[in-house]
Amino acid sequence: MPRLVLQKKRMIPRPRIDDQPMTGETSLPRKMWTRPSRHLAGILCYLIATFLATGQSQTGNKRSAPEIERQADSAREKGDVPAALRLYHRALLQDPRWQQGWWYYGSLLYDSNRYPEAAVALRRLVGFNPKLGGAWALLGLSEFETQDFDHALNHLQRAKDVGIGDSESLANVADFHLAILLNTHGEFERARALFSSLLLRGVNSEDLQVGMGMNLLRVPLLPSQLDPSKDALVHDAGNIAALIAKKQFDQADAGFRQLLSKYPATHFAHYAYGGMLASHGQEDLAKAQFREETNLTPDSALPYMESAFLESKAAGYHDALPLAKKAVELAPNSFVAHYLLGEALLATGSIPASVTQLEVARRLAPDSPEVRYSLSRAYAKAGQSERARNERMEFAKLRAGTQRKPREGDELMRPSNDESATPPFDPSPTDLSPKDPAPR
């Protein structure tokens, strides 16, 4: 997939740090983006240690702390990290199942920048107790520092699934790192949700701005790998992404215009702009942006899918058909592309071909209610009533069941205006969006 061509200049995995915060907002200490502060680690140590101690007590495994453990705790409390590390190490040799000890040992190693050893210790700890979200987070961050990015991604995701608890600072750091790793894996929508959530939680830093800029331009690199000559572009893009996240769409619109006049050939800038326009009902303008994007990135399916979606939404299925076909050609493994093509074929009367495409979409995304629904309609049209009923039942089950994890491409199912935008937080029953239809 074509993308912003950026040369790999720096291989240090840690995000670049800069003193400039985003305008008008309080930024976190720079260090927060790379790892939790010593103070944070202290608080976390206390919380997790208390939890571990409670857990051991509750399970009847209350143990009298040997002298060496008391010495280790004492050294840690005094801030004598080398002594504490040495003593915890000895204590753990004597009792390798001492969870509290593994936590202190791992977090002190992490705080001492001894990431490979921290990862080993924390891996032991989560092996004993996989419900420790904070330990998963610190493990993922340690692995990030050792450039073990695949494990870091998995373990930061695990931390998010388990829940990090009350430590907002650790959660922020973990979310940021998870987001930039998702960026590198091309999971831009999930990353965007995390970045936006961080911003809306009041977090602000230049690292976040850079991450959001790379996300907007769909650059699947770590910030540290960014070609420095692209810094200004990415910063501008980050500002626009922040404005979108804060729903300041007029300013974002102006930002896009400015960015495109300065960098007219930037890949995926037109795509991002079109996406914003489409989500605000400016569909003709959005289509023009997507057309521009197809000229710049002719081998990307994304602008074709967006255009096909907009055409279909306006009942222009005949116009959607070639666009969806092109999308399938470029992205044969995209369920969205097959779904859009299946829909267009269904609406233009090519029922068997529609069934074929929608069946492929179902194979690629068996938990998509949209696909199941359309397939039920296609089967009904094809006279396959039993299959139609089965698919409809699956649709109903999926609607009634648990929410599936978001998938890259889901954004194409988005609405044409802000009504549809799922708010970052659960809306109250009266939290009706501005574009809800009026009562009649």
Place this chain on the structure above:
Amino acid sequence: MIVRKRPTSWQSKRFAFFALCLVATSAMSGHLPAQTETRTESADAGKGTHFPEGWNRTTGAPQGMQFRGSRVCTGCHSSIANTQHQTPMGQASAAADRSTILTEHPTLTYRDGPYELRIERQGDKEIYSAKDGNHIVSVPLLWAFGQGVAGQTYIYEKLGNYYESRVSYYPEIGGLDLTTGHSPEIPPTLEEALGRPMTKEEVTKCFTCHTSEDVFNGKLEVDHLQPGVTCENCHGPGSQHLKALSPENLQNDKFHEWNILNPARLDPADLNDFCGTCHRSTREVLAAKIQGIRNVRFQPYRLDNSRCYDPADKRITCLACHDPHVNLVTDLQSYDAKCLACHVNKNEKSTPIRSAPPCSIATANCVSCHMPKLALPGAHYKFTDHYIRIDHANAPYPD
């Protein structure tokens, strides 16, 4: 041989706005499409679904095709044309100065923080104003959308743009309150206190459902507008239909040569989508991710979620229960026959056609339990939830 042309336009048209206009119905009126006890997948589905060439509800009349107006339709279809005009759909909009609600309420006011909003009759115009301590802005209202069964919202124009009023009239409270969807936050300016601008797409979508005979080649031409939903809003522009009528066609039932759409002859699921162009189809609701109680207004979507819904079965479509040409039937018991077209009652034996299980609780008034009325916060109205289900007490709203 019948030439079946597939309709397309209605399949995903969005944001048609009379969600609160309940489809008029009469279970016993005789206007309902013929109900049979057979599944219809291979029967006459599609017969007569011939859309006027090039027409769809989104883009309106194509070049060379004209709307003829309801009066012409009444010449042959007088009974349904006359009753349809009186329904909430037929009265889905009115010029503001002809709004019955505004006529009956010469002055309506609403306090919105520092602002007083007022709709007042001045001469032959309805003037909508917002004032704070020192300033006032006012505009003449152009259109009243919604008959007022659930509510009525107003449209005005400023500098060439259409705006939706920030307040609507709600019969339940007998006055104004915030229009559904408008933020309760106090607007920063008097202009914004009046209402919000509508995008071009919203204008087209709103007018296409609330007014008729005004969309040509995809462009809204307000000068041609007819208030409310007229015959040709659902059946398509009638010019070719009039030309096509011949004694031979009439005698031979050559529906396909009539050049007019009879939505009742659409395939079952397509029919629900057709109604969903204004009342919102499942595709639209899914695409827009309209979640929670907000989607209770969207009947075709809610019906699609029902366990008993079958996209190939004509016994569960909008028209199976509702006749848009007459007023909504409010006698709940009259809908029992619709349920019993598929379900057996206690002590009845199931048949291949009626094989759905009996209700263990009751034998009548099915919808009173299985289609609960739910209040939409802020809308001052209880909607019949068309998600047919066993509604357990305290169960969360099923999305």
